[in-house]
Amino acid sequence: MxxxxxxxxxxxxxxxxxxxxxxxxxxxxxxxxxxxxxxxxxxxxxxxxxxxxxxxxxxxxxxxxxxxxxxxxxxxxxxxxxxxxxxxxxxxxxxxxxxxxxxxxxxxxxxxxxxxxxxxxxxxxxxxxxxxxxxxxxxxxxxxxxxPYAGQFTSIGKRVMVAWNGAKEATRAVHDALPFLKAAEKVTVLCINADKSRGTPGADLVRHLARHGVKVELANTVADDISVGEALLSTIADRDIDLLVMGAYGHSRLREVVFGGVTETILDAMTVPVLLSH
Incomplete structure (x- = not known):
């Protein structure tokens, strides 16, 4: 592919x-x-x-x-x-x-x-x-x-982060991004505020990507005092990420409640290129 x-x-x-x-x-x-x-x-x-x-x-x-x-x-x-x-x-x-x-x-x-x-x-x-x-x-x-509106991007896709919540939009984004993921030096699958009652969130995806030859690691974190979008932006800076992969969600009130307006937050304040899929 x-x-x-x-x-x-x-x-x-x-x-x-x-x-x-x-x-x-x-x-x-x-x-x-x-x-x-x-x-x-x-x-x-x-x-x-x-x-x-x-x-x-x-x-x-x-x-x-x-x-x-x-x-x-x-x-x-x-x-x-x-x-x-x-x-x-x-x-x-x-x-x-x-x-x-x-x-x-x-x-x-x-x-x-x-x-x-x-x-x-x-x-x-x-x-x-x-x-x-x-x-x-x-x-x-x-x-x-x-x-992003500002900045130069001489390197895109060396250190990639996948924003993973298990939704179909995120699933589509991962598979649409496979050419980037396979070529990356390091891929981090990040789960924020995930439900751990059914095992380790994101573990299945990490195993799947590894079978594709992706150099991947899993990270789980909790965002108590900030929104999910702000947590993504913070992690991007902390890990020196140069590409974010995420699902694109609609603007309905229900989706904004469920996903916290993550897409809007990222696209308003993005600091690195973002691959969006719906």
């Missing part, structure tokens, strides 16, 4: 070069075909502009967006040629979420960026830039590698 097709989502945002670099290295690592999907957003109308918006104002945004797309394409094609990576470029002016979800269904892995968690007040954020990895994971059933 491996990743044969990697989809990279790009848009006119300052982190495009970082995302491209990560996707290129992953394509080389897994000998995968790299597909760049550039989503051109619809024009943004300022809420204070009133009912009438001049056509010239709208057309200017379109022209600027298409010019940015052409510039991004030139940079992407130069980078893939330099690195010898088989690649293709797709640009779409459709709704960003739908376009990304459609393309993702024909890929093994999707690489996306975390939207800026603290955008400057008064700055118009393009819907293409603010595309949520969580949305794509939930709507496609494909694994999404979300990259």
């Amino acid at each position: 491996g990743y044969q097709d990697i989809l990279l989502h790009l848009s006119d945002d300052p982190r495009s070069a970082v995302k491209t670099d990560v996707a290129l290295r992953l394509a080389q690592k897994f000998k995968a075909h790299l597909i760049a999907l550039y989503t051109v957003p619809p024009p943004v109308v300022p809420y204070y502009s009133g009912e009438f918006v001049p056509a010239a104002f709208m057309q200017q945004q379109v022209d600027e967006s298409l010019a940015a797309a052409a510039k991004a394409q030139a940079a992407f094609e130069a980078a893939t040629a330099r690195e010898g990576v088989a690649a293709e470029w797709i640009v779409t002016e459709g709704a960003p979420v739908e376009a990304a979800a459609t393309a993702a269904r024909a890929a093994d892995l999707v690489v996306m960026g975390q939207p800026d968690p603290s955008p400057q007040e008064g700055i118009l954020v393009s819907p293409a830039v603010g595309l949520l990895p969580h949305e794509v994971a939930l709507s496609t059933g494909r694994p999404v590698l979300a990259l």
Whole structure:
């Protein structure tokens, strides 16, 4: 099992070069075909502009967006040629979420960026830039590698942590992440506040992964004074983790009660790349 097709989502945002670099290295690592999907957003109308918006104002945004797309394409094609990576470029002016979800269904892995968690007040954020990895994971059933908004990621997947609660979403995430897990120097399966009445939580998964040749260890911990999401972030820092693997859960009130809004906590404050599956 491996990743044969990697989809990279790009848009006119300052982190495009970082995302491209990560996707290129992953394509080389897994000998995968790299597909760049550039989503051109619809024009943004300022809420204070009133009912009438001049056509010239709208057309200017379109022209600027298409010019940015052409510039991004030139940079992407130069980078893939330099690195010898088989690649293709797709640009779409459709709704960003739908376009990304459609393309993702024909890929093994999707690489996306975390939207800026603290955008400057008064700055118009393009819907293409603010595309949520969580949305794509939930709507496609494909694994999404979300990259934090800040930082450089020269190493992804040497020290991996699996957030394990036994749920079907976590199970899917583990198996979607197997190419990373098999190549890792060390994998930690972390169970937080797990029920120990039926034996050691996570032990079956550790044995299963070991049979796949994964260098894996089990860790169980209790989070009394902090949330599960905060406990995950703390453990990531303590163990120098460079990739988190976890299930992506929906936003219903019931799920937020059961799982403590873990997905939202991680995606709001992520410090390392996160592989999400639903």
